[in-house]
Amino acid sequence: MADALRQPREIVVATRTQLADASLLDATGSPTPSGQALSAGIDFTAVQTTIDTLDTMRVRAEQLFAS
Numbered sequence: 336m337a338d339a340l341r342q343p344r345e346i347v348v349a350t351r352t353q354l355a356d357a358s359l360l361d362a363t364g365s366p367t368p369s370g371q372a373l374s375a376g377i378d379f380t381a382v383q384t385t386i387d388t389l390d391t392m393r394v395r396a397e398q399l400f401a402s
Contacts, residue, residue, distance in 0.1 A: 342372075359373060
């Protein structure tokens, strides 16, 4: 997974709780019908490409600032 998505466990737990509270995830962490409908039009390949690009830019920026 891209570095951009690595978050502390407490952030992940809080986010999952918020999604469950909004009825987007069920008790097992699977998307509910509402959660599935919300993500129905998302092109996950494009999302991954965007994440990878932003992660590369972040790494490069860190390298430039460290110089």
